[in-house]
Amino acid sequence: MTLLGIRNLKVYFYSEDGMVRAVNDVDLDIGEGETLGIIGETGCGKTILGLSILRLLSENTKVEGRILYKGEDLLKLSEDEMRKIRGKEIAMIFQNPLSSMNPVLTIGTQVAEPVELHQHLDNQNAKEKVIEMLKSVRIPLPSKRVNEYPHEFSGGMRQRAMIAMGLICMPSLIIADEPTTGLDVTIQAQIVELMKEVLKDSGTSMLLITHDLGVAAELCDYIAVMYPGEIVEYADVRNIFKNPKHPYTRGFLDSLPGRGLKPIPGISPSLINIPDGCKFHPRCSYATGRCKNERPQMIEVGEKHYVRCFLYD
Numbered sequence: 646m647t648l649l650g651i652r653n654l655k656v657y658f659y660s661e662d663g664m665v666r667a668v669n670d671v672d673l674d675i676g677e678g679e680t681l682g683i684i685g686e687t688g689c690g691k692t693i694l695g696l697s698i699l700r701l702l703s704e705n706t707k708v709e710g711r712i713l714y715k716g717e718d719l720l721k722l723s724e725d726e727m728r729k730i731r732g733k734e735i736a737m738i739f740q741n742p743l744s745s746m747n748p749v750l751t752i753g754t755q756v757a758e759p760v761e762l763h764q765h766l767d768n769q770n771a772k773e774k775v776i777e778m779l780k781s782v783r784i785p786l787p788s789k790r791v792n793e794y795p796h797e798f799s800g801g802m803r804q805r806a807m808i809a810m811g812l813i814c815m816p817s818l819i820i821a822d823e824p825t826t827g828l829d830v831t832i833q834a835q836i837v838e839l840m841k842e843v844l845k846d847s848g849t850s851m852l853l854i855t856h857d858l859g860v861a862a863e864l865c866d867y868i869a870v871m872y873p874g875e876i877v878e879y880a881d882v883r884n885i886f887k888n889p890k891h892p893y894t895r896g897f898l899d900s901l902p903g904r905g906l907k908p909i910p911g912i913s914p915s916l917i918n919i920p921d922g923c924k925f926h927p928r929c930s931y932a933t934g935r936c937k938n939e940r941p942q943m944i945e946v947g948e949k950h951y952v953r954c955f956l957y958d
């Protein structure tokens with residue numbers, strides 16, 4: 646069953662330098678209990694895509710298309726209706742909890758916020774719920790630590806608290822934006838392990854935004870590869886790594902440590918001056934005249950495997 650269906654999503658900003666086309670005609674589905682990874686280079690629009698689902702973008706943004714959550718278009722809801730979705734139905738976990746947490750409020754107060762808002766629990770019940778959650782994300786001595794402030798937590802413990810806050814209302818979907826970026830490798834591995842367990846136990850679906858393919862490989866069932874504003878390849882996690890089709894996906898994989906460290910020639914286009922045709926054509930060694938002028942559609946190359954490239958037409 647599809648939990649979230651994104652249809653022809655476009656997100657534009659008006660900036661001094663021109664129109665920023667951050668998301669261009671994105672179509673994606675996330676099934677119940679499924680984890681979909683969005684991977685791509687910095688600035689390609691991953692965070693904007695995540696924020697647009699919860700309608701957390703600034704006023705100067707133009708959003709078109711449909712974002713169907715349990716069949717209902719989130720883009721058509723009122724701000725009041727949207728507030729009932731955020732944190733309760735769909736929660737977001739951000740990178741760097743220190744900047745998204747309030748330094749003057751205790752961890753307990755912040756983790757309790759979604760339950761106080763959505764389940765109207767009183768302080769005492771909310772606090773018990775928080776302690777239970779902190780325990781489930783394996784924060785030691787939760788009844789003591791619940792009264793501490795964010796700066797008293799280590800980076801890894803803060804990220805655990807953030808996950809607890811995301812899960813406290815048992816949402817159906819978690820949007821996790823670079824949840825392990827900035828943590829050191831051992832802590833990163835622990836957080837990945839924790840996320841794997843909690844997702845399995847709760848059956849929660851996840852949209853995982855990351856440029857860390859190791860993390861994506863561990864956590865995702867499916868992966869969508871994003872190249873300035875659009876999805877260029879979608880496949881199950883095994884096929885993305887073992888059988889990548891798009892020249893960009895291949896290049897991206899080859900640029901990684903352990904897989905050749907061979908950078909893709911040229912630079913990623915800015916979202917203001919996106920090339921016509923296939924957006925990757927200026928950097929692609931297979932590009933033909935057609936790639937310069939015509940935008941490739943998603944082509945099915947295998948079971949649940951789609952590629953936006955004329956090589957497979």
Ligand SMILES: Nc1ncnc2c1ncn2[C@@H]1O[C@H](COP(=O)(O)OP(=O)(O)OP(=O)(O)O)[C@@H](O)[C@H]1O
Binds near residue numbers: 685856
């Ligand atoms: N409010 C805004 N107004 C104009 N442009 C914006 C705004 N917010 C983001 N952008 C631009 O949109 C583009 C996409 O940004 P986004 O944060 O989604 O990238 P990302 O793929 O998440 O990158 P990273 O991997 O570095 O987190 C960037 O070029 C950014 O400068």
Ligand SMILES: [Mg+2]
Binds near residue numbers: 691692693822
């Ligand atoms: Mg980002």
